[in-house]
Amino acid sequence: MDPPLVNDSSFSAANPSSYTLSEIWPFPVNDAVRSGLRLAVNSGRVFTRSEHSGNKDVSAAEESTVTDLTAGWGGRKTRDLNSEDDSSKMVSSSSSGNELKESGDKKRKLCGSESGNGDGSMRPEGETSSGGGGGSKATEQKNKPEPPKDYIHVRARRGQATDRHSLAERARREKISEKMTALQDIIPGCNKIIGKALVLDEIINYIQSLQRQVEFLSMKLEVVNSGASTGPTIGVFPSGDLGTLPIDVHRTIYEQQEANETRVSQPEWLHMQVDGNFNRTT
């Protein structure tokens, strides 16, 4: 890394014994800049060390600055590590989330692309929210691990693991339970049943009964069809005009449905409708 501030010409010209930070860099510095500057100075020192290898003063001065630099650099490194650790608790894009199982006690929002800034604001959120399911969910890993999904925003519950696999499993389980509740709403009498297995039993029975009803009705229709084709309806259902019939059929179907629902049957009205059509066609 080339120090842009200093170059060999300035070093060779200046007095080698008076290398201090304040002389080289006359401007005021703060921590971040100083650490960066120390790096630059160190590389400059290293560069000049090769030129003035025999000078003991320089080496002594260099050592002091080198230690200073490493201390500064080390401090910065540890600071970065801390922030990285916190960010990896929240962002599980890195795959090294296994060691977080023990530490996953806080409730945190999982964001895909955000890095760990403002983790102090996240913590009070975690403390106040209510605790969710048991810790058994965290250890349940018997299903095969699914491939990590694309940054679903999931809220991890208290006491549950925050690694990718259990999160993906939890998302999958929630989807399935959503669909089960949707099915429960459709099927009559399923609201009181608790437990997925019993609900599924009801669903299977219901579908089978519906299919049997369709079968029975189709046999009935067949009888009506064959009966109608041989009976007096050949004249009534002229094949050319059958296109007009469905319209009235639909109307009567709807009225019939509403009539059935309101417990009022109108057979004579039906005959009137159909007879009206018949009169029209002849």
Next chain:
Amino acid sequence: MASLISDIEPPTTDLVRRKKRSSVSSAASPSTSAASVSGESHARWRSEKQQRIYSAKLIQALQQVRLNSSAATSSSPTAQKRGKAVREAADRALAVSARGRTLWSRAILANRIKLKFRKQKRPKTPTKIPSMTTVVNSSNRSRTRRVSVLRLNKKNIPDVNRKVRVLGRLVPGCGKQSVPVILEEATDYIQALEMQVRAMNSLVQLLSSYGSAPPPI
């Protein structure tokens, strides 16, 4: 008559749709996606318009079946086919009115096409009378899709998964799908079946009452 129909149609469907939407929005459901899944399909299969479409198609299919059976009594290959003609016509009409968005509807329609395709392919081989009978037999057997009928009792699958597999075998076309797909298809299939039952019920009543009461001369 047609104008009367058109007058009736918009208000009822709008009213029905508004009712369905308000009921859906006011229904307390745990998650929005569950309500959207069931609510949207609920409105779809329950609307008068859908029933109208289905009954029109059903009547056309029944006409065709009647024509087929009356025109050529020996054209239908087996007795089974003749017996199941109405049922299959009804199922196909239902699948068509599903507009091809669901797995089961596509499977019902694909079954029929596969059967036709296989029947057309076979005659390319030297056609003799014994081979015709074998064609018929194999087409009947190959019509049913190869769902894995391995015993689910012997495996150690947990209870819920086993029942979902059974459910998948009931719904056409979902024999080897994953659990959430089967559940979603079952939702739509149940609503479609309910509509089919209602339509066929009213059709039978209508036709039988029409047939029994002689028209005035």
